Amino acid sequence: MSDTQSAKQKKSARLAIGEGPGTKLVLIIAALTFLGLMLIAPLLVVFVEAFGRGIQVYLDALALPDTAAALQLTLLVAAIAVPLNLVFGIAAAWLIAKFDFKGKSFLLTLIDLPFAVSPVVSGLIFVLLFGANSALGPILDGYGIKVLFAVPGIVIATIFITFPFIARELIPLMQQQGSSEEEAAVSLGASGWRTFFQVTLPNVKWGLLYGVLLCNARAMGEFGAVSVVSGHIRGVTNTLPLHIEILYNDNKAAAAFAVASLLAALALITLAAKTVLEARFAGSLAAQRRH
């Protein structure tokens, strides 16, 4: 009697801590359905539409001269924007994670600003800054430097859009790791740079790599801001995302999806790298906590 009672109590306690198997199944199916319809289906459509008309159509689309020019420009823009934001991200993370000072949270808010600005507005501020009836535009024009509707404008807009990515990835990681290891290195006589390269950098390298990948994906994929400052000159100021828009509006959907599949593949690589890195991270972070 008392045995069955305690067994009953145990059962009810277990049920009250987790959900019943039925509820669990319903919740899992609901989540899977939502993600499947909202996320996976659009991703599948990109590849189905890209390869649906055969591999030859796909290769022909990628072989268009404008596509090659757009790919080159996209790579160039990312190659300038990502390293600049990498240096900034490291400086900002060192400042915020290693020191306590007044106005730190205000500084964090300022770093986040580009996240809160619409991509179109980000483009607009550079049109206002470098446009024909701005203060800077005519002066630069006098020296023969064209910023707007040219490559420099695209680079600057991309830097603005991707500005917080690496800092945002590094700051929480470095804050979590604390600064006791760096303090030990400095008190043993290591210089600041040596401490950074031999103590801090090895600790944050995977987080840094993910930040760079994310920043790169966004730099190559930015549409709104770049669209506003580029002027859409085919073969000259068209990045891959702008090229997709032109192809799509020209009713060349297959070609548009072929180019889109390149950027979708880049996104998948970024996500796969994140999954792998997180598995590694979890270990190193757990080891950190045991100290």
Added chain:
Amino acid sequence: MTATAPDGAQTNRWRRRSVLPGFGLSIGYTIAYLSLVVLIPLAGLGFRSATLGWDQFWKIAFDPRVTSALQLSFGAALLAAVVNTIFGVLVAWVLVRYRFPGRRWLDAAVDLPFALPTAVAGIALATLYAPNGPFGALLDDWFGIKVGFTSIGVVMALIFVGLPFVVRTVQPVLEEIDRETEEVAATLGARRWRTVTQVIFPALFPAILTGFALSFARGVGEYGSVIFIASNLPFQSEIAPLLIVIKLEENNYAGATAIATIMLVISFAMLFVINLIQAASRRWFGHE
């Protein structure tokens, strides 16, 4: 939790008198780069907006086409954020609490809208929800709902781009919630529903609110994914960022600046509220 609190306070005191070098260099570089890339260009927008004068500003702001675009942008973003909050909490819950095959892949897939360029998402969604597309045709046949080239299409695109925000803000907080508290509630006789609503939900609430606000803010400014799925006709499915682009193409810098300023003021107010919520949640729950 009580054991780590004095420890944390000690490290905080220690960091204030830091022995580490590089404060001057890193603060100088951070502020110089921040000013050059972000603050000065943004100030330029503020300056331009200030030279408009109130009369001109209000005339643009209350133009029916502008108010209609702003209403659609903010309304669709609100609706999308509500959907994302409900399903985002569900997805976070399933990912944290349950183990099932493919969970890790699903977890990775949540970040897809962060990594996928908006133009790619835009043409994919437009193809899916077009009147003759796989989803668009079904929704029209079954429910008579037209998604492609309508304001519902705008909401669908904003659900896509805003989805990761709620999941990624709720997930870490849910992972940190002490299971013992739930066990205590259960042994004290609380039903599961009561434990969820009165023990777990209050702890998650600030994170849910933050995710909602981030998803909303992202939706308000979104451009790339929306313009492909919307008809982009004035008073129908023309969003505010598109109207800025149109004004710029007409060389109407004043109009573009005024709309941008209205959007920025609202977005910054949102960001300010988000930061207040985060600070408050840290005070209430004592983590991070």
